Amino acid sequence: TFGSASAADLVVGFSQIGSESGWRAAETTLTKQQAQERGIDLKFADAQQKQENQIKALRSFIAQGVNAILLAPVVATGWDEVLQEAKDAEIPVILLDRTVDASDDLYMTAVTSDLVHEGNVAGKWLADTVAGKPCNIVELQGTTGSSPAIDRKKGFEQALSGHDNLKIVRSQTGDFTRTKGKEVMESFLKAEDGGKNICALYAHNDDMAVGAIQAIKEAGLKPGTDILVVSIDAVPDIFQAMAAGEANATVELTPNMAGPAFDALAAFQKDGTKPPKWIQTESKLYTQADDPTKIYEAKKGLGY
Amino acid sequence: MKPKYLPLTATIVIFVLSYALCAAQYPNILSTRVIGNLLTDNAFLGIAAVGMTFVILSGGIDLSIGSVIAFTGVFLAVVLDNTAIHPLAAFALVLLITTLFGAVMGAIIHYLEMPAFIVTLAGMFLARGMAFVLSIDSIAIKHPFYGTMKALYYKLPGGGRITLIGGLMLLVFAIGILIAHRTRFGTDVYALGGGTATAKLMGVPVGRTTILIYALSGLLAGLSGIVFSLYTSAGYSLAAVGVELDAITAVVIGGTLLTGGSGFVAGTFIGILIQGLIQTYITFDGSLSSWWTKILIGLLLFVFILMQKGIVYVSRREQRHA
């Protein structure tokens, strides 16, 4: 009837941040898959990490007269005007992956995880694991100024407060990359007495953790036992490391944000059901106890 | 036609042709909405590119503009967030800072005889570093005055708008053209591009001109930063990364020689429009993956430069035979 017929010729614009990481590539892949399954014509625009390109893309979508817009915003601020334009043109906007600093009547809903919460989960796990023993933590931050870096740091520190035994001794940016993760970890190891002072590593993403694990190994220590490793994202490669006992825990950030978004959109198209303003995805904690090999096999094909 | 107008003419011809081609495929591209967007969305880039045109005409380069834009945005956000200063006063203050910043770079380039590439590269690190130090968070600007300014636009028939910032860009281009071709300073800029040593022997005040050029570039980068902050109503230290490369590309597509001494401010305007057109086309198409987007942009850049070379080459030859 009406619902399926309209889905077939539904045109949805998707403004993606870019392809700066494997996780992002997986999100793009999954969004395209989900659109295909539902017979949606997806217009994809890659902004190459630039907000101005995203705004341009949104304006182009509006000029084309798409039926709905998915937006994975590169930064929280600065969207009011263009969202207002979309609203004026009666095009619903769904935010993916991150929210924006704008009045919430400018968009239909936001499908995101809670970045602060992710950091919190990681911090809690660490606090529970060391169970009161003193522990010096080194932190690999994401790109300076990016919202995951700020929020994941905040959440982690929140979880740590009240645990005087846990102390962040060094914190540097690893730019979310393996190479920098490895390089920065090398310097942490040198700076903290060859790593003997370090009890745990918290990395804002798995890629930096994977790089750091290599640095720890090359320094002659055992990651996962000598130094605990906890990170965020749950990309396939970290499960391999967990299977090898080299990483301890990761917090999942699901790349499938589009599924729930399309569901909400379909419901809205069908009978005007307004979704809640925030559809939060689960921030699931995985540890070595969760059969990492199996999860690795399951995730491998998703385009990470 | 004079040979010096050839590259500019080539650029205009290419732009009109490609616009027609795009419009044949997606008629919506002809709507006033898209045309209005082209101006608004590229306003900050266009303003910065005017400054870059002067720098390149003089044989230099300014890699710092992207960072200066980010710095300006963060500075405005922080100031407007924490003090009661009126935005206009804050604008004046930040323009003063960025103009001085440019002037200092120009002075270093001239007096210490260091290459512009390196001085402005250090400037690029420094300006972004300053932005980080001011704030790593992105800060929304909620001042009511911003709302007032954004509400200023001229509505075109068909839903398009010429916004304040789009209009500002046009104004800056107009003034830029006037400065380049109708002032002594403008001729001095071309003179530097023709050869610093000769220009000096001919009595061009090389030091003053160099400093003024980079100060102008700093001023326009600051203005571009203000426009960017109006555009997004926010300040963010990671904003406008790589804008300098976009600006350089626009200048070169516009027919200005990177070696300096030859080119037009008006050409840069066409260069900006061509870049905007490429992006609009890619979004309208909407089927390219991230990597094909990059490859296509690179290829189109290549094709534009090649066509320009081709047109210039062919008409040079015809001129000789004529």
Place this chain on the structure above:
Amino acid sequence: MQTIGDSLLSATRIDKVFPGAKALDKVDFHLRRGEVHALLGENGAGKSTLVKCLTGAYRRDGGTILLEGVEVDPRDTFNAQKLGIGTVYQEVNLLPNLTVAENLFLGRQPRRLGLVDVGAMNRQARALLENYELDLDVTRALDSYSVAIQQVVAIARAVDLSGKVLILDEPTASLDAHEVEMLFRIIRRLKARGLGIVFITHFLEQVYEISDRITVLRNGQLVGTRDTATLERRDLISMMIGRELAAEIRAAREEPDVTGPVRYRFKDYGRKGHISPFDLDVKAGEVVGIAGLLGSGRTETAEILFGAHRADSGTAEVDGKPVQLSSPRRAIAHRFGFCPEDRKTAGIVGDLSVRENIVLALQARRGWTRPISRTEQNRLADHYIRALDIRTADREKPIRLLSGGNQQKAILARWLATEPEFLILDEPTRGIDVGAHAEIVRLIEGLREKGMSLLVISSEIEELVAYSTRIVVLRDRQHVAALEGNRITADQIIEAIASANERGAA
């Protein structure tokens, strides 16, 4: 006319030191109102340096400058211009990318309402150039005109700027007789108006024709100042070179006999838009002189022979075998050599040392895998520095720091080092002092006697007469006449250049 004797510009005890060279050593120079003062000396004597110190282009290390009795200290050339000193510098002329009008009025464009009045500027520029019998499109870029025209524009600018003093550093190097005549008319007019004019040249005829007094520099030191009228030519030369010159260029030519086989044969050789097809044979032991007016296509002829521009018609043969001269490299492989006319853009490699500049062509021919050993390089460089009397502190000095004439000699050395069999020289004596001038003429003759073939382009007809065994005359980018044997005289050449209808003689 004003009374000669008023001191206009007087410089005392000017010092200038460059790293490794004392370019000026307590030089005094006094210019009077209403006189033409020739500044003479060998290549590297310090003439250009003195001029640049006077106009603030260089900071002098010592000495005082008085203009009309008031001490002045021009900090830069702009300052000097404002003081009423207009200058044409050697080599560095004007800005090629600006229009003719902009070059003429740079820094003093007429303005209306604060903006440059382009219409007025162009009108004034055209009016200015009328004095020089030039009818140019002043809105075109300067580099669309020939070197000679650019030189005239540079002179026009300097004259217009000079309220009190006009300095001309080798302005006539690239001008033909007609243009020199015109320049002299203008100089006389300015002189009558009471200007002081400093004139640097290596053409002694011009010195005697125009100048009132002569100041001679040698090795950065003042030799003396004399009245032109009372100074014998021989004495002048010995003042300049510090000894007697054995013999100046031979006045009368001996008749060399060239009986060797034709080695280089070009048939219907030409390039559309550059030079009409021509035939040319060159024998071993022959010097073919090329004569013609400015822009007549002499340089173009040399360039297509050498492959710098590709010929689009005709054939070339070396020793009877057809060859392709599609690039300089090919030509060099057939042992061609080519000294270009514009040494600054096409000759010297500025930051490389004199040694490297001398071995460059030889090294390029041997290929990069067979480097010339350092000892061999040193030997070659030292040999030619001595043989051509190149004035340089040492062979490792960057060539751009040499004086103009010495750069020219180093380029010549570059080609001699390759031991070419066919050497093309475009204006080899331009900007070269009397002593060296005679040396180069002797050198050309020596090379010919050794059996080398040469093609020499020169604007100095006497010089061509002296060493050429045959002369080809060009007009409007066509080879219009060839003179041989006893027809080689200055008069015959001038007649061939001038006559509009003598065709098909080549």
Place this chain on the structure above:
Amino acid sequence: MTAILKSYALRLLPQIIALAAILLMVSFVFPGFFRLEIQNGRLYGSLIDILNRGAPVVLLAIGMTVVIATKGIDLSVGAVMAICGAVAASSITSGHSLAMTLVITLGTGILCGLWNGVLVAILDIQPIIATLVLMVAGRGIAQLVTEGAILTFNDPGLIFLGSGSFAWLPLPVIIWLVFGILVALIVRKTALGMLIEAIGINRQASTLSGVLTPVLLIAAYMLSGLCAAIAGIIAAADIKGADANNAGLWLELDAILAVVIGGTSLLGGRFSIAASVLGAIIIQSINTGILLSGFPPEFNLIIKAAIIVFILVLQSPPVRNAFTFVALLRASRKPTERQAR
């Protein structure tokens, strides 16, 4: 001979002094800086880290020096690194042997250089723009190969190139040392160096003197491509995976900076490979020093900019001339003093 050595040392003196000053500064904020020990059969310590982490920039700087000497610039090296890393990873995971993989990868880098070189030398496009094309498109090509993900591999041979060690030194250090010396020897023991400098200073005069300018220009860009390929292999081998998004990102700027710190003019001409290598090591020392110092990352860029500006100001012609002038004064005073006695 000693005279040549002496002039060589004199050429490198500013870079050596700058490096020493930075190392000293770092050792103030981090006392254990100079400690070296042998661990797992190789030297271990911050100094070794600098040499090791500096490998990509050193390699890029070697190629960049030659390109800049020809009055060119190569903005594409970062992207070429990403392409080559991706090619290496995809070749090894698709079952090619290590030797084959290396051949394919180095070939890819040289091909990229050939493309740049043809644009510059034959089509006569300005170097910045010519190489900008590949800089923009190249990362897309790399992502095309990896499809946006990090392509991991487990081949021990390839991994050895990135994190193995030989003669107590990490392999990347050995690679750049050997490669750098090789290039320097080739360039200086043949006439290549002089011909390249001649092209950079005056291309027209060089062509007229019979120098094969187009071929040498293309060769320079090909060398730069080869350097980027080696750097790309090392970067990928280091993290056991090809990260098309981030490998070599913005490294072209570091490489150019290294060349300039090494005292080679961006206007072409005189160049020194050894000085550029020192320049790259100086940059890496700053980076490592910042990491060891424990300052918050917001300050990274400012510290880096300040130190670089300082070094460059010391090297700028007027300041250098002032120093030489003082030195000359001293030198000229000595003999007169002696005479006076």
